[in-house]
Amino acid sequence: MRGVVVIYLLLAICQCNVGVTSQECSESQPCPFVGENSFNFSLSGPMSDLVSSDGFLEVDLTVAVNPVVIEWLTLFRRTYNGGFPGPVWRFKPGDTVMVNLINTLEYPDSSNSFNELRFPNTTNLHTHGLHISSEEPQDDVFIHVNPEEAFTYEYQIDSQHPAGTYWYHPHLHGSTLFHVHGGMAGMIIVEDNPNPSITPQHLLDVSCPDNCHHEVRLLFQPTLLYADNYFPSFPFIENRMNVNDSFQ
Template structure:
């Protein structure tokens, strides 16, 4: 049960308090059938959480999963493990990464086999997050983020949406539009279950099933002349989405108003909305000609959602806003604290270099790369070079400074992507493949596709408000669990 209310005492912040109960659940996925999977509160996706700047989010999480299987040994921390442990990441929120807040270095373990046999109560863990006053209003999401179990849990449906309410919701044209969450989950199911993540080829061997709000290809209805606000959430682990409405010249028009929770200065009309794994986009969809249309993405076996435009027209047609309360001021190069100290990250994979079920090395090279175990030997086969090491700090980031990062992938296959995600602070994309964006766009996750050459981006970031240790990583979750991740520490 979810409880929303005012905390005791006149100066205490309002609190959204509730429980996320995690356990294996038998659910029915309309359009697919029965599924047994790990869920939040028995559903895919989990409950949508709505907060405002100045509120506190206090979540009690029950781990009702079975005991973790004993380690098979020899795999190391950069192979899948502890599939029934988790934690909580509030993806995109500008909140503390420390203590019991957005701390992805915690582990919420299940009971041991001995504890379960003895009837010990299922363990509970509390996440308490203070959302700052003035936090950008927009669409965010939450998911587990324990290194080694993230991919298997998210492709089972452990994800939910966070809505931060605020100024953009009070724009009259937006206030008049229906507010609709469109959470796209990518499930990896075989015989109604998520197979254990036991090999490097696991993702390719299990086709993806895509759901919108828990249903395969649901139908959404609009009247001619109606405008709806869709909160598009790519809660996908392995697949980027290039979304468009298909069905002829009369298809509803799409106007993006926010990216990754941060509102644009004005709506932008688009034919396609590009979402890497983890991205969100708020869009205003305006229906015109009656008919049946489909929300599609190239490479998917079918439509994500059917859109029916029918019924009595809205007269006069609903309007779109001309301007918006921009969610965050832009940075520019004049804000950079040290122009000669750019950071560089190269997302790099070495194929077939290790023995065992996980032969590929997914590395983050460049500035601050994890040192090699044997610098004088073959670095393509080195078991440490550029791989996640929880004891090593790859980047020390000082509060109040602005830095420029150059991030690229040297992946040669266009179908392979390495989206880059930095925790805690939003990043301002200024250049893609050497071309300046006008205007720049705030993100928390930036998609980079492979090619010859692969994508390269430049972004600016200011480290604000919060100290603590957290991570930057590839948001292709298979790669993250296998080591394409770095430790960052925000310091005074």
């Protein structure tokens, strides 16, 4: 597939205590993060694939607070299906994609003024790159899926939709950064058309659905800021990442 490489990177900025061993590392006594092989690193293991069949893909995305372990540091983050990042959606041009967004977060839900950080437990869904309608039940960013509610999105993918790699994440005004930096994001892959008259053979030889072993999938996502003095506003957000109910 042309350009199907997206990079997943955990950006960890930490306060480091020189001379502290890994056995002594803790949130009160932080150490440098060791890191892992850049091509295998994922907080929840390999990214799981949800693949369309007979022109249809149904996705269940459950939003909940789950523990995320980064070496010696355990955080609690809002995630999709308990994983980090969320599952990969893989489908073809012309398919129908239904996404059941299930919000298990609870009230209270902070409702500050319009342009302030708010609604930590309300969510919705937005895709980047898909040529679909911006009206409900497709990619409408004004939908609010409140705590303990659910909503089903239905995306009609055009038969001429370009193949490529895209992504999805929440887009609720007031909590988008809070949710995305927490881990609520995932990859979308629209596969090449397997017809050689449409997709050149040299691309079919190195792309899905028949030659997926050539694929390296990585997803860039800054997610952790650990230094109180790095950005003045970010500790405000980071200190509230672990709160299950509200910003208060």
